[in-house]
Amino acid sequence: MKVDMEMEILLNEIPLLHHGGLLGGVDAGVDDDVDLSFLIHELAAMGVVEGDDEPPVPAAAAGLGFSGLFYPKKGENVVSSHPFSMPNHCARMPSLFDPVPFDAAAAATDLWTIRCSPPPSSSPPAATPRARCKNGRRKNGGCGMTTKPKKCAPASKPPHGESLAGLRGLMYHVARDQHGCRFLQERLDDGKREVDLIFAGVSRHAAQLMVDPFGNYLMQKLLSVCDAEQRMALVLTLTAAPCVLVRISLNVHGTRAVQKLIESLRTREEISLVIDTLRPGFLELIKDPNGNHVVQKCLQSFEANDNKAIFDAAAVHCLDIGMQCHGCCVLQRCIARSRGEHREKLVAAIACNGFELAQDAYGNYVVQYVIDLKIPNANSSLAQQFEGRYIHLSMQKFSSNVVEKCLKVFKEADKAKIILELLDMPRLEQLLQHPYANYVIYSALQNSKGSLHSALTNAIRPHVELLRTSPYCKRIYSRALLKR
Incomplete structure (x- = not known):
């Protein structure tokens, strides 16, 4: 097997490395300073020894596995061609915390005005965790083949300012990553300086981040911690181009961010800018499963005078939006x-x-909502429209509910007109057996009094046998007055 041959070659090279100084020019007399960690990690990957939690993988060999290893040919100099030589290893392993070069152009585009990197320290560098691991392995017996190597102490995390400084010009891309977005949200809790830095990095991309699956959460958090000047800058950015805010509101992620924006608005100028931008897409927003929540958030968060544009548009298009599943709720x-x-x-x-x-x-x-308001002019207008059509409305699934509501709320004179129209039906038994009209008859019995109630009872009584057998008449037959 190829892996067995590779393992055998590595095991055979260990004595040579330890005693002959084959690690790229290391003398045999100073073998105590030889670092065999990379070789041990290779063996650990094969299952021979246990490696550290985070083995240093060279960039050039990261995607090659064992097929990328180089083995000397017959007669070739082993020292010069050895793949684990220290110069090669150091060249392939850049430090995780190497200083990030400052790009003036990127900083200018992201509005960075503060240099976050601390000045370089003049004190000598402390011993690295790698050196401590190396010494530990040497004390525990040579190359550490028979004992488990000590784990490296965790490297100290860079200071907060240094972390954000490394994201100059990349803040937008970090915000679109799941873990990067969480990191930036946590940093927003660290104070005004971090809020300003993050705002400077993402404010120009607010529209794109608000519709991003992860970036929208950062924008919501940013809106809750930014100051009045920054909030106004975001409002101006989102309302500069027509229909941008409408498109964001129609998005499944953007609707949450826009609702958070609406909640955070404080001044009349900000509210006016947002309302004016949303007004051209009012109908589309109301009918959309995501956009209707933005309109409802405006109604909930703003005063009546601020929502005047919404009320006017709703009155003009009440028939269109009232006959739509989301629109009826908004109305x-x-x-x-x-x-x-x-x-x-x-x-x-x-x-x-x-x-x-x-x-x-x-x-x-x-319509039922308006009837329940008991506004005289509105109910009178409805009664005039329904008059002469109650039979037609009673025999339909949805309008029969409206007739029942009229029998409960209308004035006595209007109730009498409904009952008299029902009694004028040539064949009342058709209404008694109808799957929807029978509920109207039952409501009429419940909401009528005196002579009008007696007239209705007398008209129903001849059909008692029908009431006993029909599945739609049992509610009417159960009335105590009809059982007598």
């Missing part, structure tokens, strides 16, 4: 948050389209 929220003239205008627009909305799967909920 009800608009009614709840509006006041005075805006509310009257919105309710009147819905009442004028009451007959069409009442027959819709979603619009009927808007």
